[in-house]
Each structure stands twice: as structure tokens, then as C-alpha cells.
Amino acid sequence: MYIHGGAGFGKTLAVNTCLRALESGEDIRKITFRARPTARAVRYEPFTALDLAGEPPRHPSEFDRLLKTALAERPRTLLVDEAQWLNGQAFEYFRHLRDEPSTQRAIIFAGGTGCQPCCAVNRCCPPESSSGSSFTRLTPDDVLEAIPLFHPPWADADPEDITFADSHAAHGNFRA
Known part of the structure; x- marks a missing residue:
């Protein structure tokens, strides 16, 4: 799912309000990216958000295995805030995690103006399995x-x- 719109339009507030209304046992993890994260940062932030034990792995394949195992343990919701900073490679990585049959996760991308085309172009949110909302100024x-x-x-x-x-x-x- 993707939520996009200008700064201050209420995207994060709306998402957090809706997520608080879920069952109390729902495992929700927020990940926030800043200015064009590297591929390692795109793996590291979920590692940190999921409170995984130990040192972060050195190799991408080890990171991937660890994250997929953690995401398969129980249903989780990942809220990726400031998604407008993600590049195509980062969106593809989240798609890679989402496409793993054993993982039980929902991914919500919340981003500023221009985020929605990024989601669509990079197919992280294919039409058959996602929805999106655009936030605009209040009338x-x-x-x-x-x-x-x-x-x-x-x-x-x-x-x-x-x-x-x-x-x-x-x-x-x-x-x-």
C-alpha cells in the first residue's frame, strides 16, 4: 500500500491512527529513511526495526535470509516512512521480501510528493495486490x-x- 502527498498533509498521522485501531497484538514496525539510502541501509533499517539480535550480517545473502526468517515468524506490518527517498533498487528489495511465500507481512509506503509514481514504476505495489491514497490540502x-x-x-x-x-x-x- 502506498500513501503519498505533500509535507504536512497528514499522511503519517492517518497511517498511525489507522494502525493503532488494529488488534492490540499486531506487530507494527516503522522504518524511516533519509536522503537516498544505500543498499546496505535498506537491509539494515528493517534489521534494526525488527529488533534482531546480534551484529548485522556482512553479506547481502545473510541479511536476506535473516530478514526473511524474522518476517516468517508471525504476521507483521512494516511502515516505510519518507519513501520518496527510496530508489528503484530499494523498492525492488522490499518487493523481494514481499514476494517470499513464507513471509507474513504487509508493507505500507508513506512518502512525499512524487512517491506514488516511484511505487508504480518500480512495481513494488502491483495493482492486483495493493492500494494507494493521495493526500492533498484540506478544503x-x-x-x-x-x-x-x-x-x-x-x-x-x-x-x-x-x-x-x-x-x-x-x-x-x-x-x-
Whole structure:
């Protein structure tokens, strides 16, 4: 699954809110990448997120075997945040993990503007087995509906004050 949209549009908040609503025993691991990770980093981050014991393996095949074994132990959800930083090789690696028949995992990619075409081009999320959502700026009506529900100080605010704050500062950006 992929979620994409501009910075501050509420992607990560929405995903985390939905994941918290899952059964309490659900094993969810968040992986966050920064600026164009190397192939080793793409293996290392899941190793760390899964709290695997020992030193990270030196060779890619050892890394792959270890990660596949861990992902086959029980159902897990991997949330890959800042997915816009991943290159084609990184998406292919996650596809490689997903395609292993023994692994029990769901992968959610959350990324900034431009992430969705990256997912589609690299086929990490083929149409028959995935879904995606695009996040955009909130409309003025959306702001009036969502903001009073989001934060207690806005619950009783005058709608004109909310509209003023949005039009002068936030401009439909949920985070702002």
C-alpha cells in the first residue's frame, strides 16, 4: 500500500491512527529513511526495526535470509516512512521480501510528493495486490470539519476563527 502527498498533509498521522485501531497484538514496525539510502541501509533499517539480535550480517545473502526468517515468524506490518527517498533498487528489495511465500507481512509506503509514481514504476505495489491514497490540502469545508475534532482547544472555537487561521497561516496544510 502506498500513501503519498505533500509535507504536512497528514499522511503519517492517518497511517498511525489507522494502525493503532488494529488488534492490540499486531506487530507494527516503522522504518524511516533519509536522503537516498544505500543498499546496505535498506537491509539494515528493517534489521534494526525488527529488533534482531546480534551484529548485522556482512553479506547481502545473510541479511536476506535473516530478514526473511524474522518476517516468517508471525504476521507483521512494516511502515516505510519518507519513501520518496527510496530508489528503484530499494523498492525492488522490499518487493523481494514481499514476494517470499513464507513471509507474513504487509508493507505500507508513506512518502512525499512524487512517491506514488516511484511505487508504480518500480512495481513494488502491483495493482492486483495493493492500494494507494493521495493526500492533498484540506478544503475550507474539510478544515471546518476536521480541526475541531483534532485538538481540544479548537473544539469550541468559532468557525470564523478557524477559517481565519487557515486562510492566513495553514492554507489547508493539516500539520500547519
